[in-house]
Amino acid sequence: MEKKLLTTDILIIGGGTAGCYAAVTAARKAPGTKILVAEKANIQRSGCLAAGVNALNAWLGDGQTPQDYLSFVRWDAEEIVRDDLVLTMAEGFHDAVTDLEKMGLVIQKNADGSYAARGRHNIRINGENIKPLLAEEVARYPDIKVLNHVILTDLLTRGSGKKRVCGAVGISADGSAAWGILARAVLTATGGAAGLYRPNNPGFSRHKMWYPPFNTGAGYAMGIRAGAEMTSFEMRFVAQRCKDTIAPTGTIALGVGAREINARGEIFEEKYGLSTSGRAYGVTEENRQGRGPCFLRTSGISSQQEEDLLRAYLNMAPAQTLHWIESGKMPSICDVEVEGTEPYVVGGHTGSGFWVDEGRRTTLRGLYAAGDVAGGAPKKFVPGALAEGKIAALTILDDLPDLQQVQWDSIDGQMQAFFADYESRVRPAAAGESSGSDVFALEEAMQKVMDEYAGGIRTGYQYNTVRLGLAKDKILQLRNLAGALAVSSAEDLYRIYELLDRLEVCRTLIAHLQARRETRWPGFGIYTDYPIRDDRYAMFVNSVLQDGEIRMIFRPLPVL
Amino acid sequence: MSVMIDTGRCICCGACAEICPGNLIRIRQGEAAFLPHPEECWGCASCLKACRAGAITYCLGADIGGRGGRMRVVQEGRFSHWIITLPDMPPAGAASRRTRGGGFGDGIALSENPEISAETERILTITVDRNDANRY
Numbered sequence: 001m002e003k004k005l006l007t008t009d010i011l012i013i014g015g016g017t018a019g020c021y022a023a024v025t026a027a028r029k030a031p032g033t034k035i036l037v038a039e040k041a042n043i044q045r046s047g048c049l050a051a052g053v054n055a056l057n058a059w060l061g062d063g064q065t066p067q068d069y070l071s072f073v074r075w076d077a078e079e080i081v082r083d084d085l086v087l088t089m090a091e092g093f094h095d096a097v098t099d100l101e102k103m104g105l106v107i108q109k110n111a112d113g114s115y116a117a118r119g120r121h122n123i124r125i126n127g128e129n130i131k132p133l134l135a136e137e138v139a140r141y142p143d144i145k146v147l148n149h150v151i152l153t154d155l156l157t158r159g160s161g162k163k164r165v166c167g168a169v170g171i172s173a174d175g176s177a178a179w180g181i182l183a184r185a186v187l188t189a190t191g192g193a194a195g196l197y198r199p200n201n202p203g204f205s206r207h208k209m210w211y212p213p214f215n216t217g218a219g220y221a222m223g224i225r226a227g228a229e230m231t232s233f234e235m236r237f238v239a240q241r242c243k244d245t246i247a248p249t250g251t252i253a254l255g256v257g258a259r260e261i262n263a264r265g266e267i268f269e270e271k272y273g274l275s276t277s278g279r280a281y282g283v284t285e286e287n288r289q290g291r292g293p294c295f296l297r298t299s300g301i302s303s304q305q306e307e308d309l310l311r312a313y314l315n316m317a318p319a320q321t322l323h324w325i326e327s328g329k330m331p332s333i334c335d336v337e338v339e340g341t342e343p344y345v346v347g348g349h350t351g352s353g354f355w356v357d358e359g360r361r362t363t364l365r366g367l368y369a370a371g372d373v374a375g376g377a378p379k380k381f382v383p384g385a386l387a388e389g390k391i392a393a394l395t396i397l398d399d400l401p402d403l404q405q406v407q408w409d410s411i412d413g414q415m416q417a418f419f420a421d422y423e424s425r426v427r428p429a430a431a432g433e434s435s436g437s438d439v440f441a442l443e444e445a446m447q448k449v450m451d452e453y454a455g456g457i458r459t460g461y462q463y464n465t466v467r468l469g470l471a472k473d474k475i476l477q478l479r480n481l482a483g484a485l486a487v488s489s490a491e492d493l494y495r496i497y498e499l500l501d502r503l504e505v506c507r508t509l510i511a512h513l514q515a516r517r518e519t520r521w522p523g524f525g526i527y528t529d530y531p532i533r534d535d536r537y538a539m540f541v542n543s544v545l546q547d548g549e550i551r552m553i554f555r556p557l558p559v560l
Numbered sequence: 561m562s563v564m565i566d567t568g569r570c571i572c573c574g575a576c577a578e579i580c581p582g583n584l585i586r587i588r589q590g591e592a593a594f595l596p597h598p599e600e601c602w603g604c605a606s607c608l609k610a611c612r613a614g615a616i617t618y619c620l621g622a623d624i625g626g627r628g629g630r631m632r633v634v635q636e637g638r639f640s641h642w643i644i645t646l647p648d649m650p651p652a653g654a655a656s657r658r659t660r661g662g663g664f665g666d667g668i669a670l671s672e673n674p675e676i677s678a679e680t681e682r683i684l685t686i687t688v689d690r691n692d693a694n695r696y
């Protein structure tokens with residue numbers, strides 16, 4: 001394995017929505033600053049935006065203010081939000097969106113030139129090429145160097161107690177090289193975590209999920225291992241999506257105004273509330289009570305509407321268009337069946353992620369977080385991820401004078417240990433080694449444990465104290481097994497680290513579920529021993545990994 | 561969910577392997593691109609858009625309703641032509657668009673593919689204009 005060493009001023013881990021925009025912001029503001037984006041795939045089409053999006057879901061329309069957005073998010077998240085984070089994010093929507101338009105994004109306009117709204121907080125776009133446009137913008141700045149196909153696995157840190165993050169290590173996606181990168185500041189922007197739970201389509205189409213299966217929670221895991229404080233992992237996200245393709249439903253619900261109905265044709269949304277969790281709960285509950293499956297009532301839409309839907313999905317979830325046509329069950333004739341997804345950990349929709357300050361500094365010096373990996377500010381969507389990338393970049397520029405580059409020799413031992421671990425895990429399979437405990441088998445085992453014991457689809461998102469205890473034991477056992485994993489081809493090496501990262505996230509998630517002894521977001525999960533909201537838990541549930549143990553920290557909500 | 565790579569059409573340029581957000585596509589010197597684990601495909605269609613040789617088609621696994629239909633995309637400036645080829649099976653359940661008698665609007669045209677026997681396959685093309693914002 002070849003070893004490659006680099007130094008930079010700012011290292012950005014993950015060239016997705018937030019990461020690309022952070023890089024652009026820093027390059028514009030402080031020319032001459034060296035910026036390195038390390039991306040596991042290719043920033044042209046990586047992360048959430050790979051297939052495109054149809055709307056920008058965070059926007060202040062009709063004279064709305066950041067304060068209004070905060071009220072909306074606080075209501076939707078049942079109070080567990082950080083006011084400072086949501087406000088600063090919402091203040092950035094306008095500039096981020098107009099900047100996207102300057103980059104070439106097609107945004108639908110009203111006759112007066114204002115953006116055409118789709119609901120209160122959405123604007124309609126043709127976003128098939130949104131990621132290539134961001135990548136093009138990145139390419140304009142010579143100070144930004146992009147390393148595509150480099151998967152980072154761990155942070156490099158100095159000191160104990162209040163640690164300083166001073167770089168990161170990783171491997172090439174094909175396993176050909178090990179990378180060591182020293183940086184004065186590190187921004188993690190790796191997105192959320194999918195594939196922790198048994199997915200909706202566990203067979204051949206196991207990766208036909210909503211959230212990108214390639215966002216494995218690496219940023220969370222790196223942060224957890226380095227001792228960063230995390231918040232609200234227990235606020236999982238369960239989305240309500242089109243059956244089979246797990247494609248977004250907003251385009252149908254908001255676009256053609258389709259209402260949700262159960263198998264008897266009854267509209268049920270009023271019964272469960274209109275928050276994100278309430279809507280997800282409605283579908284689960286109707287199913288539990290024998291009135292499933294549920295549908296979005298599209299039958300009767302005009303042929304023009306149908307055609308628009310087919311096109312809209314090609315711009316973001318092409319499988320859904322193919323599904324309609326292939327099945328012959330066109331939306332104007334047949335209602336669209338919906339189902340709840342596996343639970344994801346994703347700080348862009350709910351509040352899970354790094355505990356950060358207003359400038360998006362994590363609790364580790366030199367480490368910053370933005371986008372789906374950052375906690376406390378739900379409902380970021382594309383505009384919020386961009387806004388956070390920008391905020392983090394500006395904070396980093398402010399902090400840089402105080403962040404000196406560490407010397408290679410002071411970090412060499414730590415780096416060599418990571419490199420040795422990479423090398424030790426590529427070796428020919430020993431005779432008699434069973435494939436029952438290979439990386440694929442362990443991933444499946446992990447998803448099964450989470451599904452059955454930590455509130456997955458199988459239990460209708462329900463869990464209890466006994467189940468969570470079993471989940472914890474079983475995940476630790478799988479972690480032990482995974483610790484000894486090896487692969488025979490270097491091309492498969494990254495799989496081991498993805499699995500280890502997911503297991504780390506699962507372990508933290510279970511501890512958070514155990515700690516919040518109430519049911520606050522019934523659509524995202526029901527703690528059956530504590531089935532109702534209990535305002536003694538009107539607080540943040542946070543955690544830190546210390547000496548191998550997860551320590552929970554309860555933090556009060558901001559005083560209003 | 562997966563994609564299929566036509567080894568006859570593939571010109572081994574590597575564009576698909578470069579772009580896939582999951583690094584799922586492998587390319588070896590002088591050989592056609594391949595997916596060692598087709599079941600790991602997310603279905604984002606990035607590789608289809610990157611392939612200038614039109615060698616990649618998109619299909620749904622039988623577990624999510626696939627029954628042999630294929631989709632590919634041809635890009636022409638700001639227009640993307642999504643070409644869907646259906647096997648000639650009566651669609652289960654509901655009537656297909658063809659039997660409803662109505663027109664298909666400007667951009668959606670149903671035509672028989674001259675290259676493939678009209679008795680066995682049906683082809684549908686949907687064109688998306690990048691300059692059109694979504695109506696939804």
Ligand SMILES: Cc1cc2nc3c(=O)[nH]c(=O)nc-3n(C[C@H](O)[C@H](O)[C@H](O)COP(=O)(O)OP(=O)(O)OC[C@H]3O[C@@H](n4cnc5c(N)ncnc54)[C@H](O)[C@@H]3O)c2cc1C
Binds near residue numbers: 014015019056380
């Ligand atoms: C299918 C889907 C549809 C959506 N539709 C909309 C919509 O219509 N409107 C809207 O406003 N929002 C939408 N969203 C939400 C929005 O896209 C996300 O909230 C936002 O893009 C998140 O940005 P991010 O930068 O945090 O994550 P991403 O953009 O996913 O970026 C994370 C990046 O990190 C990289 N990475 C991961 N791990 C590593 C590692 N170990 N080393 C290096 N790189 C790594 C990934 O490859 C990726 O490029 C949608 C999300 C999804 C999944």
Ligand code: SF4
Binds near residue numbers: 584585604607
């Ligand atoms: S459709 Fe997307 S995930 Fe699947 S192989 Fe192509 S680029 Fe990769």
Ligand code: SF4
Binds near residue numbers: 569573577593610614
């Ligand atoms: S992009 Fe097309 S032609 Fe190029 S390697 Fe991939 S399949 Fe072959």
